Each structure stands twice: as C-alpha cells, then as structure tokens.
Amino acid sequence: MFVHLRLHSEFSVVDGTVRIDEVVEAAAADGQPALGLTDLSNLFGAIKFYKAARGAGVKPVLGAEVFVQGLGPEAAPGASVQQHSLPRMLLLVQTHQGYLNLCELLARAWTRNMVRDQAALKWEWLQELGAGLILLSGAHSGPVGLPLLAGDEARAQDVAQQLAAAFPQRFYLELQRAGRTDDERQVVGAVQLAARLQLPVVATHPVQFLGPDDYEAHEARVCISEGEILGNQRRVRKFTREQYFKSAAEMAALFHDIPSALANSVEIARRCNLTLVLGKPQLPNFPIPPVDGRVMSVDDYFRHVSHQGLEGRLLHLFPDEAKRNAERPRYVERLEFELNTILKMGFPGYFLIVGDFIQWAKENGCPVGPGRGSGAGSLVAYALLITDLDPLQYNLLFERFLNPERVSMPDFDIDFCQTNRDRVIDYVKDKYGKDAVSQIATFGTMAARAAIRDVGRVLDFAYGFCDGISKLIPNKPGMSVTLQYPPDPPKPGDKNNYAIAMEPVLAERIEREEDVKTLIELAQKLEGMTRNIGMHAGGVLIAPGKLTDFCPLYQQPGSDSAVSQYDKDDVEAVGLVKFDFLGLATLTILELAREFIVRRHPDQQDFAFERIPLDDRKTYQLFSDGKTEAVFQFESRGMQGMLRDAKPSRLEDLIALNALYRPGPMDLIPSFVARKHGREVVEYPHPLVEPVLSETYGIMVYQEQVMQTAQVLGGYSLGGADMLRRAMGKKKPEEMAEHRVIFRKGAAEKGISQEKADEVFDLMEKFAGYGFNKSHAAAYSLLAYHTGWLKVHFTAEFFCANMTIEMDDTDKLKVLYVDATHFGISFDPPDVNRGSYRFEPVSDKVIRYGLGAVKGTGQQAIEAIVAAREGRGVGPRGDTVGPFTSLFDFCARVDRSRLNKRTVEALIKAGAFDSLEINRAALLASVERAFDFANAQQANANQGGLFDMFGADSQGASTQEPELAALPIWGIKERLTYEKTAIGFYLSGHLFDEVEREVRRFARMPLAHVVDSRDPIMVAGIVNDLRIINGQRGKVAIFKLDDKSGTLEATADEALINANKHLLKDDELVVAQVLAQPDRFSGGLRLKVQALWDLGAARCRFGKYLRVTVNGRAPDVAALLREFPAQREIGEQGELVRGLPVRLEVLRETARCEVQLGERAQCFPTDAALAAWKAQAHEQRAEIVFD
Template sequence: MFLNVHSSYSLKYGTQSISQLIAAARHLGIHQMVLTDINNSGGAVEFIRECYKQGIAKAADDIHKGNIPYQIKPVAGIEFRGDNGLRYVGIAKNKEGMRELNTFLSHHHINHLPLPQTPPAMENVYIVYPFYKTFDKTLKANEYVGIRAKQLNHLYQHPLLKQKDKLLVWHPVTVSDKVTYRLHEYLRAIALNTLLSKVPDDEKCQPDEFLIPEAELTQRFEQYPFIVQNTQKLINSCDLSAYFEDSTVPSSKNRFHYTKTGLEGDKKMLRRLATLGLKYRYGEYHQEALKRLEKELRIIELKNFCAYFLITFDMVRYAINKCGFYHVGRGSGANSMVAYCLRITDVDPIDLDLYFERFLHEKRTSPPDFDIDFSWDERETIQKYIFKRYPKWHVAFLGTMSTFKDRAVIREIGKVLGLPKAEIDGFTDPAKERQNLSDATYQKLLAVHRYLKSMPNQRSIHAGGILISQEPITYYTALDMPPKGFATVQWDMYEAEAIGYEKFDILSQRGIGHIREAVQLIKQNKNKDIDIHDFKSFKKDEKVNAILKEGQPIGCFYIESPAMRQLLKKLKCDNYLTLVAASSIIRPGVASSGMMKSYIERYHAPEKVVYLCDVMKQQLSETYGVMVYQEDVIKVCHYFAGLNLADADILRKAMSGKYRSKLAFDELVNKFFASARKQGHSEALITEVWRQISSFAGYSFSKAHSASFAVESYQSLYLKTYYPMEFMVAVLNNYGGFYSRWVYVYELQKTGAKVHLPCVNHSDEVVNIRGEDAYLGFIGIQGLEEKVIKIIPHERAANGPYLHLEDFVKRTCIPLEQAIILIRLGALRFTGKDRKTLLWDVHQYLGFKQKKVNHAELFKISYKTYQLPALADSDLENAYTELELLGYPLNYNMFDFLKTPFRGEVMAADLPRYLGQTVRMVGNYVCEKTVHTVKNNKMWFGTFLDARGDFFDTTHFPNTSPQYPFKGKGCYLILGKVVEDFGFQSIEVLRFAKLAIQLNPVAIH
C-alpha cells in the first residue's frame, strides 16, 4: 500500500536506513512496500535482499509466538525529481522494469540532461503522477495518479473520476517521528546551504510522512474503496522475486566468458597461456610448478573464474604490448601461480611458499579480485581501454558512499543554525574539545551529529574498482557520471560483493612512475637498456642489498619512510625475504600489538626461539615462530589443526572481522579444536596455539601483498644503486614520495649531479638531466602559470634558444608579473645580467599596458637602453627568493640562514660513540609524526638532517612535547639523550627550540 517510500539513500532527504524501514514495517504488520528513492536506485537491491532475509530470520520467531510468519513483499522503483519538484514515480513490475527505470535515469545522468515532464514508454514500469486540482491529462495504460487522504475532498467532480481505475493511494514515507522530521529539516538545510529557519515548505516532506498500519491507511480511503483496490492490484502485479537468487553462486552478473566460443574456449585459452607462461617463468620441466598449475586451473574452472583471469590478462597485455606501461600486480592475487605465469604479478608463489587458497578455493563465496597498480599518469589510459573494450551498460566504476561521520559536519550544522564563524571554528578545534563539552550549543550540535553520523551523505567514485557484467548493470543500479568521466554505479564495493559482482581494481601509485621514467632517462642519458623485470638478479645483487642494509633508501617505494628506515637498520635487512617480512610487520596493527618487537628480537637470536611444538617450528621457522602473515594463520590451521586449506582460509577471514555469522564462526572454531585433538595434540597446546592465532589474525597482512611491494622496492633500489642521478630526477618528476620536494633535490645533489636553478634556455616543464647537469623544471615554481610553463620550452624547441631578454619577451608574450618571477629566480641568467638589472629592463619592455598584435613585426624595433648604476645583490637575498618561489634554497644551506655559527656538538654519524649521554645537536627539520600513547596522550617522532646532510631521528615524549613543540620548517637546537634500539640510534628529546635566522636584506632595507 505504500508506493513512495524513501530511505536514507534519498540523500539529504530520507532519514531511515533500509533495515530500519523493514523493521518498522514488520512491527506495524505491513506486508508490502515500494522503495522509491529520489533520482537513484542505490538501495533497491539491498531492500529486496533484506526483506527476503528478514522474512527467513523472523519466521521461526513468529511460529514460536504463535503468529503466522510472513515476508514483506519488496517492490522497487525510482522517484524522479527535477528542479527540486516531484515529476513522477516509476515502479518496476519486474526485473526488466528495474532495468528500464535505471537505463532511463542513467541516460540523463551520463549525458547531463534534465528529466522530461513525461517519461518515455517503458513496457514493464508503472508511472505514478502526483495529484493536483487541475490534473486533466489522459493517462496511458501504465500511468496512474497518486492521491493523499487529505486531498480526497478535491475529487468532487474532478475529471480524474472519469478514469477512476487510475487513482492510487498515495502515502509517502520519509521520516519515522517528530525527531526524525526535525532531522529531515536539518538535512534539507544542509542540502540547500541555507539557515534551518529558511528552508521553504515545498523543499521539505510533510510532517505526516511516516509508516502507519495498513488498516489505518485503508480506513482513510473508506469513502473511495476502488482507490484501495487499484493500489492493491498494482502492487500484486509486481514481482521482483528474480532478485532472490543466491548471490553466493556464479550468476549472470559477471561476464561469463572472454572468448567468442564461450566457457570451453576460455578454459582452453587460459590453459594455453598459463602453460606458455610456465615455460617463461620456470623453464621446460618443473614438476612442482606443473603440479601446482594443474591444481589452480582445476579450482579456477570449478569456480567459473576463467573469464576473470583472461580479462585481467587482457588488460595487462594491452598495458605491456600496446602502451609499454609498467604495472604491479599485488594483493592476494599474487598467491596465484596462474597469475604469475600470465604476468599479472611478478611474485613467485613457489619461491615464497604462498597458498593459492588465500586467493581462491572451492568453498570461497565472495569473489576474489586482483589489485593492479599502474603509474599515476597512465592509469586512465587503461581505464579508457576497458570502457571501450566492453559494451555500454556492461562496464562501470564502483561507487563509494561517504557518511556524515566526519567532524566537518559539525561545521555544517553550525552554519544552518546561523552560528558565527568564530564560534564554529572554536567548536571544530580539537584543542578546545574538553571546554566545548560544557557548552549547551555544542551539546546541541553533537546531538544532531549523533543522528547524522551513520547516514549516507554523498556518492563518490571508488579509487579504482571496475565492474564488467554479462547482463546490463542497469538491472541492479542506475549510473552516475562523476567529473572523472566514467559511468559509475550508485552503490559501493560491499553492496557489489553482496550482489555477487567481481571487481577489477585498477589502481595507481607514484613509485611505478619513478621506475618507468628512470629507465627512460638511463636510456637517454647513458644509452643503456635496463630490464627492470629482471628481479631475480636484483635481489641477489650485493651492492643493492648493502644500500638496503644501511637503511637510507630515500626515494624508493614503500621503504623510505622514517619508520621503515629504522626497521631496516634494526633488522640489518640485506635480503628479499627479510624485506618481505619488514613490509608486513611495519603495519600499524602488527607494530602496536608488540609482534614487531618480538620478531626483531627473534631475528637477531634465532637460537633462543622456543617453539610450541615441532609442527610450529616446521611451519614458522622462516619467521622465527611469529605469525607475520595471513598465510601463517592458514599454515598453522592446516598443518597443526588438520583443517583443509579452504576451511583454514575461511577461519582466517572470519577472525579478521569479515565473517558476519557468529553461529557459522563458532562452528569453525569447534571444528578447529576437534580436528586438532584428532592430530594428537594436548588440550593445553591447542588452547595456546588458538590464543596466538586469534590474537594475531585481526592484524595480519597478506604475504603476497608484502612480496609485491618488496619486488617494486628492489626495482627502485637497483636503479638508485647504479643510476642514482637518473633515479632521483625520476622521483622529482613524479612528485616525490614520503618527503617534501627539497629532500629529493638534496638527494640528487648528493649523487654528484650539478643541480641548476630553472633556466629559460635549458629547463623543461619538469627536471631534465644531461650528463651530470640537472636543471630544475618550471613546474614547482610558485605563482608561475601553466601556459607560461608550457610555452617557454615549446617555443625554444621550435625556434632555438632565446638570445636576450627582449627576444624572450617577444617570443613568449609573457606578462610582466610572470617575467618578474622568472627573473627573480635567476631563470634569465644566460643574458649575463644580474637579477636587479633585468628587473629594471623588463619594466622597460612590459611596464606599460601592451596592445596585443595579431601579426608579425614588419620591422624589428629596438628599445632604448639606459646605463644603470651597480645594484646591490647578495647570496642571502637570493636564497630567500628561492625559499619563496621554490619552497627551498638550492644553492644556500638552510644552516647558513642561522644567526648562530653553532652546528651541534655531535653529528649523526657520531651517535654510536655517545650512547647514554646527553648531547646538543642542530637539525634541519624534515618531518614529524604524531602518535597517541596508551593513555591517549600525544607524543611525536621527528626526522632531521645534520649540517653534514645525514639523517637522525628524535622521540618527543608527552612530558616534554607541550613545553617544546614543533614550529614548522627550520633548524632546531636539540638537547637529548642518545639511545639505541637493536643497533639504531636516536635522540630522546629533553629540550627543543627553533633557532633564529638572519633577516632578508630586502626586509631590512
């Protein structure tokens, strides 16, 4: 009877979640509802599924209480609004009707078209218009008019009585009570960006738009029983039971096949490609690899994932062969040898003893997925290929749904209440949270926020998830068109998994860009071809491993952060397997649980490790008895407890919080204990092993994922070891990594490169290198416009070097303020004139309003020249200019800004000789990290460079940090105690102060 129900997916309008709506309906004994969210169908399939699930779950309870069990009949549609006004509601007769509605809405979203006043013909859809007094439209067979109970008095002698079979009961549902109506008003004010008191009535729902018993609704229409009959007949004719299929089995959602010959063709093609890849990876006869390949292919075929592998292979093949792109295949997909043979990943699962079951097994119900990383500037090319490769309506990006949980919502609530900006700023300042708690207005904001925080706020686009379907995706959702320009579904990855969709994660990272460009620069600058995929030789290279052991891999993907550098030094890491472990134990959960420290201790004293039993020693000797990886959990469950690998992975996943059924989880736990007892283990041993598994499983990290990162780290390390100049230029041109840009410029200088300021006759948009001369690019100069950045190298390439200032000005048509930026930075030093003389000269050319000419000069006109007196210039002034325009001084050490000549009593390299002593050091600030102690107090970790250019690290405990805080960039005087942890020295700070600097000479004058 309820034809127009809004959930919270009617963004900033509806107030109830799907589950709340269904629970409320069951409480009132309502048997049928039509979910019609505004201009979206993001909750439709969830609504259908939850009605079905709640019906099953409640049936047993109803029977126990003597009630007749029933299931709410779910019907779905879309409410179409344009110009903030209701146009009509579309209700799907069946699954085809949902596709028609979603396709209609998608067409308008994707093409940015306004919704028409009358929808097009849709064979499987009912259209319901709102009633109004002057309604005189002749309705088509599938068109109706919905009338509210309070509007019934307008029916007297109304033309619609001539079409009485077209009238329906209209009782919209938006809120649940007075409190949620007020919440609805807040939502509308936020949506309209206006004061709560100024939200127009026609922008809000009516206060009575909540569920009521069906009998009460019928009673309101007792004078017009035919309207109730019409409504019941319409709902009875709708059937969406096709959506009740079991989403845990392969369905028509995902693409059935890759080849034209269908499933059998896919099987043959995958086997052929995998066999060829096996020879490439392992050679002609490798019995262990052949045996594993057959095992994996059997499961892939059984689970109907051949097409998934082949589609992923097609993307990678296109990237490698057609585009010359590099990629990294990571995540649990790297556990697959088939993926390794297809070059989807570069991780050898046999070499690392990786279990395929971590990725896919016979009992897995949720679809697996590959995570494929491309360079940050190449990913879109692959995405475009995928969208062209597969038909319209069959490929789309995953969406995401952000909620109101962000504290920024406090600011939104404050704005709609009309609070002054200063007061709102105070309420959103974390430092004032304690004092705010006693403020009545703040308490009101928090009360509203508590209602809002779990509600959907806005739809967005997933980082890289793409769906490719066999049947049109519009059976399950309408599509949006975000600014990125790719069709996007209206729900997120969790709903996609619940429906049964496999996703393809096409991601990006800057580390791949570093590697790609470094290889290109080495070819250009050194004329050498580098096979960056020759990983097997990289990991055995002594020089590469020596740099890894030093813990100074600045610029190298995933291993350059202060925390990772410290860990590498503590482990004295000099091999691939240890790096894989380090990539896992650095994760926050593992580190904070104390397992990182335990691993380091055991790593340095393996002879002292006491294993619980021989099985644990055999399976965990590589990690010294510590379960470092998710795969370790699987191994212990399999080899110790005797569970098969499929059940072992299900249990691993359940302990990580991804299992929804407590009953099923308890059955698995019981199975673990029962199976372990059959292996002959004592009860005490089983209990202790289970304690270790359960305490770790939630923190664990996939070994395959760590191994993928470690491969890329080794590629970066190899390039930095043998071609450091080109590598650091590539890092700079791909926007660096963990640190600020100046750190990488400094690293480039340390390689022996002569780094020059930008020059109009030598620089390009980005940094370039010729021999040992590296010129900074125009990108990165503060205030320089993009068109100027592009025109300078383009014009120079077309017509030769610039001859003098006048030539440069005329050829580039550069504005005065842009020319001033370049001159101040020394980019026109090729003229032989100092910066101040050039600034004088440029005003002679551009210091008046220029008339634009659209033709070349007939005669070359020279400007008069004037003899200027010598103008004072200084290195300090130029360094300040570089600091302003680049963010760092290139040719002037930060320490030279200081008023004091003191550079510290101790340098970073000398710290081992001062263990336990209190020392004074001077450090140039690099970065800081804030953490919270177990008592929720803040403490900091700092990273600095000394006057020799060596890194050192500091620890700032809560008792010293408030008294001696960080104050941004600059040099600091540090008094602290030298401490050591597993061979890594750092400073426990006692006192800490930012040092004064010399004033800019320009400011003095």
C-alpha cells in the first residue's frame, strides 16, 4: 500500500501539469486510499482538490512544498541569502490548527519575505507555527539532503535534529527515486542518518505530470515559464521522465527494499485528518451604535434604520404630505416583507455592512452608482441608500434578488467612481482591520489561441507560422472553443465547440502537415491550464477576524496588495463573504463634470444628479436623435440606430431598449418599435398578463416578467417563480416537465385551458433563456439618462469630463473632439500660460484643451508648469507669479527634474507655446538653447554670493535671454503633421485648408451637403481611420473622408484598393467619384467609391491646361517638361497619357496673347511641378485653368 504525498498540480503554475480531477480519478482507480496535494508555496487548488477527492472516496491530504530560509547554506556565517538557493521541504496538514498555521505561514512568506521572487518561510516562523503540521525533509532539495549530497554529514545531522525537535513525532526523512543521478546517494545517506537518530523515513514521489506520455507537455510548460526553447541542448533539465503519477504497485516495486518507507506514507495519510466546514458564510461583526442611548440587537437596529431610511426616501419622493401619507402603506408593507425575509435568512449584518461603506463613500466624495444587478429590486437597499432607484415605481422584484424559498447569500454589486474606489477599500480595512480585508485571486488559463502561440514559441517554430495556425481557431464573442479532437462517436449533450470540426482548413493541415499536428497535439495538453495569477476586478473579502483563519494570502512580486489564494468560488466555500467593489468610469466622468459645474456656475453649488428631473424633453430628444456618443450604455453605432427608430420618450423605454439590445432579444426590437409607434397591434399572451407586459407593449423583455407571468397565470409565488426562471435557464428536461405540470394546474384553477397554458409556458421558456434582469437594466438606464441629461444641459462640462478621462486614448479623444464640434463646441489650443492637466470649460461653448492630453507629457510635468505659473517654480525666477514671457523664461522657472526636453518639444508641436511665439519651428530648434540658458541661470544663482562681490553687472551677460533660432515658419501641412504627432489629430487647422479653394473648382459639393442620390457625385477630402477587412467578395477598404465641413464613411472594393495603394493612406487627400447611399447603422450616409484620384491626377482629369505668364524672359520649358513629364500608363485601351497641355501667356505693354505649346508639351501637375513653373513665371503667375 502506498499514498502519494507529494504532487504539483497545474496550480504550481511554473512546473506542474497535473489536473486535479484527473489525478483524483487516477488515485481512485488505483485503489489508493488517500492523496496529497502539495503545490509550490500555495494552496491555490486546495478547496477544489478537497471537494474532488472527497467526492471520489479518496481522503484528501492538504499541504505545500515550501522554501525555508535559515537552515540551508544561506544561514552560514557571512553567507548571503541572494547567493544560495533556498532548501525546500514539505508541510502536510494534520489538524485544523495545522491548516490555520499553514495559511498564516504562506501569507507571511508571500507578503513579508520574498527572496528572488520566491515566497520563503523563515525558520523561526516554522518553529512558532509548526503545531498541527507534519514536516517532510525535502529529499535531495531539503536542508538535510543538500549537505548529505555535499558530504557534510555533520551539518545534515545537526539540521535533522533541529527539525525533529521542532516537530516532535511529526518529522520524516524523505526518500525519493525519481530517476535523478544522485537519488540513490541521498536515499542511502538519509536511511543511515535515520537509523542513527531514530527518525522515521517516508517514500515520496515528486509528481509533476500525470502519465509517462505527458513529459513533453510538462517540459513545454516549464520552458514557457522560463522563456526557454524546448530543444535547446544547453537548457538545464530539472525534471525527469519518471516524475509521473505512479501506481501503488510501481511505488512498491521502487521501494521494495525499504518497506517502512512505503508504510509510513499510509501512516502519515492516516494521521492527517482535516475536515473543512464548507458552504457556511460567516459575516464580520457589524458594530451597532447606540440609538437614543439604547443598546440594540443587530436585528432591531436593522429594522430601525430601514424604517428611518424609508421615511427619508418618501419625503424626497412625495414632498406633498397628503400624497406621502397615501403612498406610505404600500411602501411599509413591502419593506416589512423584505425585512422579515432578510431577518429569517440571517442576513441583516450583510445589509448593514454594505450600507455603511456606501454611506461613507457618498459622504466622502466617492460617487456610487444607483445600483447594479438584481439588488436594485430591494426596497430595504433603497431605504439604506445602497441603491438609488425606487423599486416600486419601476415594478422591480425583491424575489429576483433574495428568494424567500431558496436561502442563498445576497450579492450586491456596487459601482464606485474608478479613481476613488481604493479609498472605500481603505475605509473598510481601517474599520475591520487590515488583516481582515483583501481582494480575491483569479486564475488565468491558457486559451486555445494562446496555447498555440506559447507552444509554438518553445518549439522554436516561426512566429508567422504559429500566428497563422492560431488564427484558424474560431474566435466568436461569448463562444468558448477547444483544440481537443471531437469525440467519435459524438457524446450526447456535449456542448463543447471543437475548432477542428468548425474549421476544415485546420483539420486538413493537421492531417497533411507534421509540424501542425505536433503543435496542436502539444497545445491540446496545455489548453485550459492555469497560466497566471491575477486579481478579481471587484471582489473584496471582509472576514470576521483574520483572513488567514480561512485561507492563505498571495502577493504578486513587486505589488503591495495581497489577495486570497482561493478564487471567488472557493473563498465563498470556506465561509468568506465577498463584496463587489467595481470601478465604473462613468461615475468618475459624472463626478468630474459635477466639479466643473459647481466651479463655473455660482447658482449650481448644490448640484446633484439625484435631483435632476427624469422627464426632460430635451434629454429624450437627444436619445431619439441617436446623438449618444459617450452616453453610458448607448454609445455604440448599432444602439444609436435603434434609438433613432425607437424614439424613446420615458425612462421605461430606455430600460427596455437597454435590455433588448443584446444577442437573442435583438430580433424583437423591430416589433417593439412598431408597437410603440402604433404600426403593429399590441397583443398579449393572455388578458391577465396585460398589467405585467403593458410597459413593453406585450413583449416579454425581462426575467421579472417571466416570474410575474408564472405568478399571475400559473399560481406561483414570486419565490417559486424565481425557481421556475432558474430551471428554464438551465434547460433541464426533467425539471421543466415538473414545472409544466405545476403551471398547468395553476392555470386550470384560473380557467385557462391546458393548450393555452402550454402555449404560454413555451413562450415563457423561450424568453427566460435570454430575458434580461430588469433591476440591472433600470439602474444602468438611470445612469445613462444622467449622462444624456448632462450632455444636453452642460455640454462643455460633459465633454471636458469625458476627454479628461480618455486623455490617454487618442482614438477616443478624436471621436469626442469631432462629436463636440457637432454640438457647437470649439477648442482653445493647449497653452502653457492658461492650461492645466485636465480639459476645462472656458464657457458654455468653449473648452481649453488639456495639457495632459499632449503625448509625451505627464501629470508631474504639467503640475510643475502650473506651479511655476503660480510662483512655486525653481531657480532665481522661481517665485515669479504670472504667465511665462518666453521659452527661455519657461525653462528657467519650471522644475526641470519633472520636465525633460521631449516634453517641451511635444508641447511646442501641439501649439502650447503659440501664445508666446507663433513660430513653432524656431521654438523647436531652440529647446536645447533654452535648457542651457536655464542651467546657466541656476548655476549663477548657486554662486550668487561670489558674484555679489563684483556687483550685479557681473551677471548681466548670463541673464540676458538669447535669441530664438532663425527659421522660417512651418507651412500648414508641416505644422499640422507635427501637431498630429503630439495630439493625435489636427486641432489648429485642417489638411484640407491648403487645397480647398482649388478642389472646389471640380469637387464642388462639401461633404456636409451630400444627400442620398442615385447619380455619381464628385467629392474630395482627407482619408482617416483607414482599415481593410476581408469581405464576402474580397477585400474592402473602409475609411472616413473628411473635408472639414463634415465626415462621411466611405468604402472601396479590392480593385480600387489594388489600383490606389499609394493613395489609400491616412492623411492623404483624395478626389473621388462616389454614390451616396443610406447607412442604416449610423442613420446617415455612406459613400461607395467608384473612382479615385490624387490631386495631381484630378488636375489632369478636370483641368483644361496650365497657363504660365511670361513677360520678357521665357521659362526653360524643355527642362521643366523633362523634370515633370506627363505620366504614361499601359491599359486595356492602349497607352494612356495623363498630363496637362501648357499655354504661355505672353505679356507686352500694349498686348497679350496665349501660345499653345506642342501636343507633346504636357506636364503632370504635382505641387512640385506647379512650384517649379511658378518660379520661372512672371510674378509667379502659373495656374491651372478649369473652366
């Protein structure tokens, strides 16, 4: 008999490939009574292993392999821990106290003692917290084995004695035969030492992978983590082919000569008796303050504050006392029902804890969302200010959140302003103790595509080859695809999506190419395996005491934030309660906008979004027009098109549209819109459900409507209806059959036939599959309304807040900039004398561009600039208050430790120095000079005492500002090109400016005036946002054409792409013949390109001739024609000549004539050609005649 006590699973991350379910199954199949899991420095997989093992009838033994500091070579006098590898040993949990001690030890190692990015236990910690733990020596890698192999038996004996004394009757010398060259020496030495010291020995096997054929996959995983190549002959190979999960018989054969070592493996397993209590939530104790001097129980206090909070809400909802008194009974009735349910389930503390930190957030400048998820359906949550949406007004159901007939932990998802979220977490840490609060680990896994790329790299295959194979894996949103071979024959109920079955090209290449087969089959073994440890986006744990009484902690090397070693499912299993603190950028935007509003409007000092009216006509008009760029939840083009069709006129419409616009129910949108506007008859599944479905025009949109229909027609309680909804979502046939019988019976009692009952039941089942949670849709639609209202009524503040939040994303900034101009907003350029880090409103229609949005700057640099303006600068001019007077003054006053030359250059390119000097070229060329001047100023100031001896004039030369470099001002194109590198787009002008007058001679229609037309039209503009996609009929170029008057999306087919590769580029001017067609996505127009020209070709196409004025001296026509000849192309119609005839306009004092040069005297009129002709013409008069 033998028990494996040493095993690295996939949760060892760097060197284990054993999947827990598979190894538990193997142990059970082999008849092994117990199994140990000892991942490296962690218990990441402990709870999953514990459940799986118990489920399979195998006794779970929990433990960890640990690095120990203070017992190895690093502990010798004068040695450094950085110079030696730390020894490793094995800790196994014997009792519940041992589990608690191991949790504490691992937490300390990760948070307090990282050695070369490895968590290490200190020897004194082991001595302190060894109770309830069994210690194994670590074989050849342990503090006993290492000196044994080095021939230092005295040291080995000394360490063994120390360990035996610290772990009396709980220390074993470990023996291994895993195919390493020094294994037998270690075994012999350990057995002899054990005999001398009367210590027990135990046989272990260092399991790293499941079966012998998994060795290559394991080595690939090791190489992935170490950045190595699998076939590198110089690579250090730390593992052997023998380190698979051996059967008990194989281990018995391996240690037939030391039977006690085998027996002790079983004995140790027998001694390890850990029982975990799972699934029992344990809330922290909420401190109850006295009320009017009275000490209250948690239940009484909960009831008291809920009623008190409701009164405050009713006062706000119904300012009229008579109306308030009339409405109060139904609110109190609902409140009492919820209170009784919550108290019966034992969750008042949960509500009080959540209400407390949300209240703190609201009182301390940390904006909180109105609600999220089903929690918005609770009136108690509304009364306690946890949510800000009246559930009775919007018919939201408490039972969708907390079902009286199914006890489960409530789960509030709370949105906080992104920038302030951590402050709320810090408050919770201060209130409950830092040892009681942490965030939650997540385990990133190797998805199919990532596995292919990782494996391809360690196989040293070409990147392009691997990338091409990975792109054959279907990648559809919401669909999980596997690399595994599909089972043959198919298994009933198999819901996996098999890439090899979905993509015939992949299957064919696996069959045909050996490298592809090797790559896929190795990736198959690693697919889905834990790859890295992360942090849950919002989950925060609050423990009733120390977190390590429940689970160990992990801290990423270089981080200062600890997380649980268990994921969200496992922390809940061990009894910890998760609170979701989610960061939402929209709340940050609203808070920033509120700050701008209060600062700029004296009459808005008490402004709050909670007080804005929810029936504002202009806001609903914004939604109806689809002008919802940057409006929360409604910003996508598809959503904008839906809004234009639906024309919402109340919050309920926004809620429904928000719920409908997702896969599945999207098909119902046309019917919803038609019914809303009277184009389709509103029908109900049964007259009794009209009150339930009237707000959505007879269409089931929400999960709550499914529940209410079950209640009204099937006689369900709302709690029972929630159970029905869950069953419908799971689609289990046996459960559905049971519920159908219940529904038929309830319907029959209301006089409804079985046929009709089945019809409605089928309809409910269909909608339950994709119906949306109304509480969530309502809360988020309220937030959407707030952002829409802000955009209408405080437009400048809206865009300032959004652009400040998005200032690191140039693409989003450009979209916002364009949208702002459509709303009549103009922008003052960035300015070192007026600007700050953020975008700021100057007036209702003017925004000052944020200096922080200039690429190459940063918050520290901008703060230094503002500080210098306010007299908090550096150097002899540092206390000067007011605007900078020159580039030299700027560099002398701003703290240059926070500002480098690249930052100054970026600000110049962006136009931020235009208020000091309009010549950006001169400024840019003078940056080095300005920094030298500033350094000299500082040096003089530091030696001021010396210069004072000679009088002030001694410094005169160095205080005189030098001249700027003498350079001509940039032209429009050069200025804008530099500007785009600094800002991301053009702010001070437009590339179309230089050519607009000429282009309008032949492309007369501005894009802003284009209308739907069947006839081709000529347009011109600058290409932006070009992308090329693979369409059904070949490649398609999609780009925006911008002529300053407006922007329209255009498309060009593959033939045009191939013929105009030089032209179809961002920032290029194109002239195009197009058809203007309606675009149902944007609600505007889309241009279908039929022909394209650059400006030179367009001049040839639409110009008549080039007229060059001559007065006396004739130009060198032959040289000019040689330098700028007509272009000749060979096409289907033969040779095509593209050029303009040249006419000389000859002037005399009393006469003027035009001379047409010969037929071959044609030039191709590029900008350079025109400039050359002008240079030799009289008074630079050379122009193209179009009419």
